Amino acid sequence: MQEVYTPKNKVRIVTAAALFDGHDASINIMRRIIQATGCEVIHLGHDKSVEDVVNTAIQEDANAIAMTSYQGGHNEYFKYMYDLLQEKGAGHIRIVGGGGGVILPSEIKELMDYGITRLYSPDDGRELGLQGMINDMVEKADFPTGALELPEGKDVYQSLEDKDITTIARLISLAENREEDFLKAFDFDKVADKSAPVLGITGTGGAGKSSMVDELVRRFLIDFPEKSIALVSVDPSKKKTGGALLGDRIRMNSINNPRVYMRSLATRQSNLALSKYVEEAIQVLKAAKYDLIILETSGIGQSDTEILDHSDASLYIMTPEFGAATQLEKIDMLDFADIVAINKFDKRGALDALRDVKKQYQRNHNLWDVNPDEMPVFGTIASQFNDPGTNQLYKSIIDKVVEKTGADLKSSFQITKEMSEKIFVIPPSRTRYLSEISENNRGYDVRANAQRDVAQKLYGFFKTIETLSGKTPTISQHGIDISGTDNADLVKVLLAEFDKLKMNLDPFNWEVITTWDEKVNKYKNPVYTFKVRDKEIKIQTHSESLSHLQIPKIALPKYEAWGDILRWVLQENVPGEFPFTSGLYPFKREGEDPTRMFAGEGGPERTNRRFHYVSKGMPAKRLSTAFDSVTLYGNDPGHRPDIYGKIGNAGVSICCLDDAKKLYSGFDLSHPATSVSMTINGPAPMLLGFFMNAAIDQNCEKYIKENGLEAEIEAKIKAIYEDKGLERPRYNGDLPEGNDGLGLMLLGVTGDQVLPADVYAEIKKNTLAQVRGTVQADILKEDQAQNTCIFSTEFALRLMGDVQEYFINQNVRNFYSVSISGYHIAEAGANPITQLAFTLANGFTYVEYYLSRGMDINAFGPNLSFFFSNGIDPEYSVIGRVARKIWAKALKNKYGANERAQMLKYHIQTSGRSLHAQEIDFNDIRTTLQALYAIYDNCNSLHTNAYDEAITTPTEESVRRAMAIQLIINKELGLAKNENPIQGSFIIEELTDLVEEAVLQEFDRITERGGVLGAMETMYQRSKIQEESLYYETLKHNGTFPIIGVNTFLSSKGSPTVVPAEVIRATEEEKQFQIHTKENLNKINEQQAESALEDAQQAAVNNQNIFEVLMEATKVCSLGQITSALFEVGGQYRRNM
Structure with a gap:
């Protein structure tokens, strides 16, 4: 220790x-x-x-x-x-x-x-x-603070009146640390104007005081554009160590404003809600002439009245969960508070709580002649953007402060009389949806086992009759039949018993039994024929080995007993048939391996070159895009150093439509063999808008060339830019090999500016129906694991719903509106079962949300896709088959979805956590084993990590090796020629059952916490991920969990951490070019952008489809412009500890 x-x-x-x-x-x-x-x-x-x-x-x-x-x-x-x-x-x-x-x-x-x-x-x-x-x-950092250094020529009082932040901060520290020096430096009696009103806010721990203060500050800044506000927030000190967590700032988005000053104080004494030096801090802030001072105390339960000694008006914040109404009689603050807020008003029993608190307030204040409904008690949901109850509370507070102090704070804030009402993502009546799925799926298994038993007994009768009669009975859809036999009387009795027992067998299951031989023969025939979306496909069912053996692509069990056959069909089945345990399609698509490679660095041109490199010679172009962190957080590139350093690092910088056009130039985005995946979440709707418009403009470009309109269109574009005296956007550098320039003709303009409206509308309609790909856009996983949320959770989910609704309306059938991601949950530390359970739970949450918006499950089901990590734990060998099985059973039997919606499509990326910075050459071995798991389990697409990603951005050499892993398995490995190689393995079947039940148990645990969103409120998912991460790291650190080349089998040098010889970073030229592109865009589209942003805000306020408007806004606005505009109407994400 x-x-x-x-x-x-x-x-x-x-x-x-x-x-x-x-x-x-x-x-x-x-x-x-x-x-x-x-x-x-x-x-x-x-x-x-x-x-x-x-x-x-x-x-x-x-x-x-x-x-x-x-x-x-x-x-x-x-x-x-x-x-x-x-x-x-x-x-x-x-x-x-x-x-x-x-x-x-x-x-x-x-x-x-x-x-x-x-x-x-x-x-x-x-x-x-x-x-x-x-x-x-x-x-x-252990040195004394608080030394006063006043601005030149000013005394302490002038510095305070000028709101010199350093002077204010150091005076408060002086009071806390050296009281005598403070009294020498500052005399409150010398302050001319001491009239600043103080609002005291207190309440129980966990009542949402910090969020409420943030919402009150936000409204104050809007209500009084010329006035300033100061906050003093007090949190308890630890008795044992003297340390303190002053955590209120993390919840506040409004305070980074020159009109706001905030100071966090520790109590520096136990069992008290306030610091000894609160009065001195308030005196300093009054001397600084702040127009309103808010004092917020730590929540220490039922006795917070100390705050009254320091405040002119007081607000008490509580939740509906106070127990019996008699508990209210013990809360001193209800005797003294001017106003009470019952926050988290979406909790069960909130209306009863409001009634009880109003009555208690009436009793405590002897207001018998006033209607209880007029008591200053408000139901609020501070976490909900623009909450009507919080609006009413704010107005009431300001009015009370003016009434009690005469402060110059005449509010013009507009409020409505409506009560706070939670805008539910999942209706309260549906919060048990995950347990309902568990019950549904377990019920299916119980029925399957019962049917298996019936079928097994029927087979027993069948074999007995066959033995007694010396003949094989004929099997038909009605049952079995036999004539002219020995032991005719006994056989007749057995046939009667058979028929009686058969009444307990589902007709579908009898059909499974009667057609089994026919199914087996279909896979033995040289050619198998099946249909995909009305298109007939013929597949060779065998491949020939070098030893001239015919290797079947699908191997079926040799079962004869009907119960065994039935159980296998109901729980496993061949690929392409319910419950899709072994795969979604009868056979893998030939000529298109599931290879999908990730690229993203520098500007769009550099990543475009990488895309052309990794897809060279590939029949299918599967492009996965990683974005830089500036883009991931919805911002524009800029000169400010903390932004500038991140442009184009660890991902590609994309901030506008022209960037997207350059990024994917030379790839036909409407071609059936092209598929684009975008790893973006918070600002996903905007990036999706850029992509869709880039694809539409590519087809406009094709139309222009096909109709010989190049010269005419060129003249139009030239005129647009010459009129404004601006340079036209361009591709920076030479085009790479394989890039024919498709997508670059209309840089700086869009198709609707240069083509007739009817022509453009037809091209747009056809393009949207053709594009293939995925946008990640999984906001639940971001809140639980990855932290690239930018909007409030409710608003982000609404945007996801708007995208899906637009996809349905525009017949976007081949593009996934979300990639429900377990990968980042695993990377944050979750074990494979938790990854799978949380990911599927998030998926079912989207299903419930979209259904609550009135969407048809058969319309949106096929637009959902999944994304998992593959480690080398045993459970990873079955993660895909368990996911497919759980999803199919629930979608078919609980939600009544059609077959296409029942199919869970998923992408696998090999684990990033298993890439170690020691002995990095060993990483390829781990990645190969993980890729083998994925391919054997029939993943729909696969990305293999490069061995050097643990220490740097992958090089061309390391990416080539990563691709070779997949190619060697798919092209060389003999067993991979078979497409269901793990079916029939005892351990695989055992693992499948174990993992499936473990996932269903996790569903029940999440239900106990109010479903996925309820569990997120208490940070259940985050805590569980952190616990599992700590468990792994502990075992790794102490060597209990052996990792070759990391904690065991070390090299003679001790396997030190590898430092990269060079690190790939964006160049100065690339960064400057990106900033220039964005500035040029803002100049050329200044007026159109303003109008488009207003339209987007209006769509949000009027509850219209925001994505429909974003499709237009993304033509003329930069990413950061749209993000900022939506913050104003949808709310910013509020961080958690």
């Missing part, structure tokens, strides 16, 4: 993950250890800009900033942070950080030479241990 450093001073540290970086697991671990080391931690969460972090550190008078950065751009990020602190006179604040192997040793040295206090590497972690690193960091 490492010794814990004890700080000599009260050390305050701001913790966060860098901008456009969702990797928050390590910073969460670090901030816990920092707190346990006795520090006060102001935690901001993930995706934080330098300005946001620096402003926080100055407002909080922090000793240090501790950052993690795993998404590239760290050189620019840390240097910008250092420069900004110097510029703002806060150079004393230490900067520490880490980023695993992402930050190279040479970069660590360069940044520390620049002035960064310390950056920790993986080797530091191994040498010092976690506590050792934190000890080192805290020791570096």
Whole structure:
């Protein structure tokens, strides 16, 4: 056990993950250890800009900033942070950080030479241990704060009136740390205007106070564009260590505004809701002439009345879950609070709670002559964007503050009388949907087993009759028959018993038995014929080995007993038949292996070249696109250093339609052999709009060429740009081999600007029906595991629903509107069962949501796809077959879906977690085994990771090796010529049953927590993933779980972490070109963009289909413009711990 450093001073540290970086697991671990080391931690969460972090550190008078950065751009990020602190006179604040192997040793040295206090590497972690690193960091930050340095020529009171943030922050620290010095520096009696009103907010822990404060601040800033607001938020200190988690800022999106000041205080005493120095902090803020001061206390239960000593008006926040109405009599604040908010008003019993609290308020305040309905008690859902109850609460608060203090805060905020009503994603009556699926699927298994028993007994009769009669009975759809036999009387009795027993067998199952021999023969015949969407397909059923043996593509069991046959058909069956356990289609598509390769780096041109390289010679073009973190978070490239450093790193930079056109140029996006996958979630509807419009404009280009209109169209485009004096967009550099320029003719314009409206409409209609591919767009998984959410969850789900509705209306049948992803759940640490259970649960949640919107399951079912990781745990060998089986049983028997909707299509990517930075050559061995699992289990498409991805962006050489893994299995491996090689294995069947039941049990656990969305509220999924991750890491660290070349079978050098010789990063030219492209777009489309953004906002407000409007907006707007516009009407994502 490492010794814990004890700080000599009260050390305050701001913790966060860098901008456009969702990797928050390590910073969460670090901030816990920092707190346990006795520090006060102001935690901001993930995706934080330098300005946001620096402003926080100055407002909080922090000793240090501790950052993690795993998404590239760290050189620019840390240097910008250092420069900004110097510029703002806060150079004393230490900067520490880490980023695993992402930050190279040479970069660590360069940044520390620049002035960064310390950056920790993986080797530091191994040498010092976690506590050792934190000890080192805290020791570096252990110095007294609060030294006053006033602006030149100004005294303390002038500095406060100017709202000098440093002066305000340091005075509050002085009060906390050196009271005598504070009293010398500041005399409240000398403050001329002490009239700033104070609103005290308190309530029970977990009532959503931070979210409510954020919503009140947001409304205040809109209501009073010229006024300022200050917040003092108090959280409890730990008695044992003296540390504190000051976590209110993580929930707040509105406070990074020059008109807002926030200070977090620790109580620095146990069992009290307030700090001793709250009054001093309020005095300082009154002297700074803030127009409203909010004091929020930690929730410590039923006695929070201390806050009344410091506030002019008070708000008490509670939830409906207070127990019996008599409990209300114990809450002191209900005697004194001016206003009460019952937050989380979507909880069960909320209306009864509202009635009870209003009556208690009436009794406590002796308001017997006033109608209870007029009591200032409001039902609110602070987490819901533009919640009507929160609007009413805000207006009531401001009016009460004015009434009690005479403050100059005349509100013009518009409110409606409607009550807070949860906009339910899943109707409350449907919250048991996962357990209903468990019951349905278990019921199917019970029936299947019962039918198997009946069939087995019937077979017993059949064989007995055959033996007694000396003849084989004839089998027909009506039963069995036999004539002219020995033992005729006994046979007659047996036939009667047979017929009686057969009445217990489902007619469908009798047909299975009677047609079994015919089915077996179909696969023995040289050619098998079947239909896909009315198209007849003929397939050779065997391949010939080098030894001249005929190897069957589908091998069937040799069962004779009817019960065995029936059980196999009901639970396994051949590929292409329900329950699709062994595959979705009778045979694999010939000439198109399931290979799908991932690319994304630099600008669109560089990734376009990579796409042409990886698809060279491939009959099918399956393009998977990785986007840079700027794009993943819905932003535009820009010059600001914390954005600039991330442009085109770890993914491709795409911010507008022209980028999409260049990215996919030279690939016919409407060709049936072209399929595009886009790994994007938060801003998925916008990227989908760019892609669809790029595909439409490609077909406009074909039309122009076919009709010899090139010269005419060129003249039109030239005129558009010459009129505005702007340069036309272009492809940066030479076209790669294989790129014929398709898609580049209409750069800078769209087809509807240069072609007649009717021609364009027909091309658009046909294109939408032809394009093939997938957009990830799985927002539930983002909240649970990956953190690239940008909009509030409800709004993000609404956008997903709008995309699916548009797909149905426009007959988009070959493009998946969502890729329901387990991959990122697994990468975050979940084991294979949890990955599968959470992913399927998310899938069924989308089904329920789309059904609640009135969509037909047979219309949207085929647009859903799935995405799993493949590790080397035993359960991964059956992950696909179990997924197909559970989905098919539920969709057919519970939802009544047709066969196409019953088919669960999924993509596999080999595990990123199993790529280790030690002995990286061994990674290809693991990847090969995982690819074998995937191919044997009939995945629909497969991406094999490159061995060097653990340390860098893959090179052309490593990508070629990764592709070779699939090619060798598909082309060379003899057993892979058979398409159901794992069927019939005892262990595979046993694993299938075990995993299926484990998944159904997890469904029941999620149901107990209110379904997927209810479980997300309590962070059930996140916690479970973190627990499983910790379990794996512990076993890996202590060697209990052997990993070759990592913790056992080490090389003679000890298998050190490999440092890449070079790291592929976006060039300065690429970054500048991307910024220029975006700026040029904004200039050429300035007026059209403004109108398109207004249309998108109106569609959101009026409950119209937003994606339909985004299809137009994506023609003229950049990604960041659309994201910002939708934030105003849909709400921003609110982070969790």
